[in-house]
Amino acid sequence: MNKKYTIQKTPFVVPTTDGKLIEEHFGNATNGSSKVSIAHMIAPPGWSEPFQTPEFEEYTYIIKGRKQFNIDDEIVVLEAGQSIKIEKNVRIQYSNPFTEPCEYLAVCLPAFSIDLVHREDS
Template sequence: MPTLIEAPAVIEAAGNQPKRIEEYAGRVRTAHDGVSVARMVAPSGWVEPGQRPEFEEITVVLKGLLRVEHEGGVIDVEAGQAVVTRAGEWIRYSTPGPEGAEYIAVCLPAFSPDTVHRDT
């Protein structure tokens, strides 16, 4: 039988400003460890620490602009675009545009604070 997820779990985010993370499926909301699906809403000027996660992340930008820094440069992902980051590569997300960004993040396996490996 299908399972309705009536509301996401709201999770505290890393970064220099408050960012809203709404997990619909993953370790917190549904006890899934193979995948996580979350909606993110980040204000203009938000920056999180760099990270070298053990999971692949597929990010679909719904509104605004999401900047993805990586060891080879920078990718700006605009509304209607997506980016895939591979497990083990260093990345840092930010929202330099005036409207911030709203995006969906899918992590395989599921996001975990123990496997994200943020810079100190």
């Protein structure tokens, strides 16, 4: 059967311990694709991740709120309607030090994988 499209109605909800919602619509966890991952995320106020140096490009589009990016010790803050592309092999820390949640979409090329993200010990 030649399937022309796929509608995702049940994204994989990634288990987290930091209050962040991660719904992967396409990618390694959802459909086994290592080519690209697309995820809808909501980062709660005060959330942050350890620094990482991923082997993938990451595109982020902010839907609501603000998100902080520490890119090789340069602080960049994006607001709703803005987007950014982070090149692969760049040291980055993602956070939401603000008082409102941040809702955003993340696209990774190739797909997000815990083996490719290279998170530092926090």
